Amino acid sequence: MNKELIINVSPGGVEIALLEDKKLVELHTEKADANFAVGDLYLGKVKKLIPGLNAAFIDVGFEKDAFLHYTDLSPYARSLLKFTQMAIHDKGETPFDFSNFNVEPEIVKTGKINEVLNGKPSVLVQILKEPIAAKGPRLSCEISLPGRFVVLTPFNEIVAVSKKIHSAEERKRLQKIVEAIRPKNFGVIVRTAAEGKSTAELHQDLIALTENWKQIQLNLKGAVPPAKIMSEQDKTTSMLRDLLTVDFNRVVINDKNIYNDTKAYIQKIAPDKVDIVTYYNGPLPIFDQYGVTKQVKGSFGKTVNLPSGAYLIIEHTEALHVIDVNSGYKSVSNNQEENALQTNLEAAEEIARQLRLRDIGGIIVIDFIDMKLPDNKRKLQDAMEEYMKNDRAKHAVLPISKFGLMQITRQRMRPEVNINTSEICPTCGGTGMVTPSILLEDEMEKRLQYLVNHGHRQIELHVHPIVYAYLTKGWFTNIVKKWKKKFAIKLKVLPNNNYSFIEYHFFDENEEEIKF
Template identity: 50%
Template structure:
């Protein structure tokens, strides 16, 4: 399977498409002028606690209040609040947590009014960008992602990506990272870390600790609301998160952006720096790779499938509803059952792609074609998983 990245740049935004065997699987867009981007860290002020919602409305500087639910405080919230307060007033002297005494975790099923009050300063991270009439969605469990790992302050847990299957490699990574990480910082080891040498992993860890130190320095004497740490630009973030050995080419339609991508690769994946190609063809780069056509097909209300069936996707205030239209069928009961299974499996695979492509979240209901065989229903469930 071939993996390609196609990057289109203009004055308003950068659009990044991920293709697998020429099929569009992910689409990311970044405005040239960024504001309240996912991953940005803010010193914010709690404006109002809403016990009925078990949430708080928080001022991060956006015209609409941001939303922080109790479940998004994170178990280490007491540590985060204490650290933030100390960093602002100067009682916390540095960003490292070697002498930090960890507070007990907050109750998983607790009430926000027991731990958060109006006018408090809180350290939060943008989890979902503002849309329409809604402000940003927040998390108080700040994490800093790198190429090989994610830094999680106020815990000592080291977790390994489930995609790393080799038990010896999992044990090696866990032992290694426990030996080099500072106290009271946890790590989530990403798939890209598999078989990496200690020097590469240590460099990534030090870079993340450097970002945490930048956050600390920006907190000193700060007044909320203030952005204290910005996520890297979306292009670099996508490269960091998805780039692996399977990618064969990165196509870019802008010389300057192509050079920036090469510089990123030179630093983080030097063996990949030569896969960057500048598009010089006629017309737009997305047209040349058939991406605009795929976007039109994938983002419409009705999505056609190769079998001739189609999906109808409706978005309501509370959920997404997907209806599977099979069209007319011929043949006996056995033929209909087998045909229904094949279409349902095809539908499941397409829905999995569309979830990422359309960034669909929340409750999603799918009305599959009826299957009468328990074995076939299990086969569909397995395919969907």
């Protein structure tokens, strides 16, 4: 699979399109003034404890207080609170040695929020979910610092290896390496990208992350909540960090600064891939040049057409998303069951793409075309799971119910991407109202009367070709001849293909438009 990242930089922010085999599968937007992105670290102040929800509202500087549930506190919440206070009041010129930090006992899983955050302290928190609709950010106290190959988790001694690394021997090798080089008071999660990497590469990644932790300590020194302590990397580098694999073959950027930053970042994390970064300065917009704009226009409407003639209807409600699969004129055989299966398989591939592309989260209900055979239902479920394998968001696919519905849950990390693909109607100008076509002839005649009354004797009328045919048809029913005779003027009617159906304009003898 060929992967390409097309990056469009504008004054308003950065748009990032991920293409797989030339097909748009993800679209990310990073506004120039973006705050509260997933992974950002903030020093927040506890504003309100809600025992009934077992949660707290934290002021992190957003217009609405952020939400922190007890289950997101982390078992090491007391250690985090202690560390936060020590870092804020640290008087030394350099950060205190974290390896000498005494970790506090873990909190119990079934505890109460007011037992941990009593006194409404200041606390270091990480954005778990961006603000969505009327909700503030969702927070976590389980601090994690992601790198290229490993994720650093302070206050614990746990080493875990990604389950996506299937080789038991490789998992064991990575476990031994990381246990040997892991800094004290830090846990480490080994990412899938670490498969086959050397001790030196893993160690270099760990060193960079521990330096980030020291920077967090420095930024906390003397900080007053609410305050941003550290930002997640910008979306371009964070996507490259998470996605860069051997099948990534091109990154195209239309901004020189981000081009240089991206090239330097790839030089650091994967020197052998540095040549895939190219700078674009062509005459066309970058998204037009690489076919992204056309795919966006064709993919974000309520109706999504499939190559075979089948189509999807995607609807959003407050509680869930509903996707209806329609066969259109698709027909692969005379067998109705086989037709339904093939259409459903094609729809499943597009639905998996749409979930990533629009970043649809929560509960998704899909009404596939009815199938009777259990084997076909199983094939469809297996295909759906396979198509969603590349989806980085956590998800679960349930079997098709007896009503023919498939339910999917998908993690929602940021607001759903929703692009308006409609354009303003050239006829009504977006008002939804036009002059009744039956009155068009009367309206033009009244305006002709007005022009004659104001001294015009030589007039050109430009109209849509269909209206032109109507006005000039026949010998006895020719409306233009009737007007010439009635008003005793020179009247010339000309067709214009660029006009909308009921659009028309009058011009005088100097070929200047007459405004009303």
